[in-house]
Amino acid sequence: MDTGEIYTNKLTKGNRTYFFDIKKSEKGDLYLKVSESKKTESGYEHHRLMIFDEDLKDFFEALKKSLKKFKELKEPKDGKTYSVEKIRETHKQAYLPWTEEDDNKLELLFCEGKKAKELAEIFGRNIGAINSRIKKLELKDKYGK
Structure with a gap:
């Protein structure tokens, strides 16, 4: 285990695994690392995103807003042109x-x-x-x- 790792949460869906890791930098600052590991024919493909403490609140708000919009766009249209x-x-x-x-x-x-x-x-x-x-x-x- 990485010495800077404090907490990890794992989510596996199909051939993708997502990791949500809270880590501590060498300076002692906390950050969130979101990783995706995807199994491919030639091995594994990895993608990482690091969100630092000072950006976490804004990142969360932007993500929440995007998820709300995603939900609105995904909901089936039932003829309504409004949302209660x-x-x-x-x-x-x-x-x-x-x-x-x-x-x-x-x-x-x-x-x-x-x-x-x-x-x-x-x-x-x-x-x-x-x-x-x-x-x-x-x-x-x-x-x-």
Whole structure:
């Protein structure tokens, strides 16, 4: 075992083996070494990537962002041109069912003269959802607004 090796984790998939090694440099700095070993007809092919401590956080964030995008691109298209998860980044309550309490609060605030834009912020939903709910509850007809 390499004297600088502190931890290792191995993952084998088919003819590829991945190693995730935490090592210590001669100066005592920690770094992550990711290696791929692939069996070929002529032996083994090796690839290595070293990520140093000062870059690890940024590397992790970039990897996380790339994996999220990978997942989005890989998911089968079901005719939707939107992602509920993506919409909920800006509208926390998007596509969640309305409760009786929500309806009562919406009716009260509507009667107070709140506009759809303000109601959207209050309820964590988009303006279209607010207008749809106002229509469904017939608030404009009920209150002549």
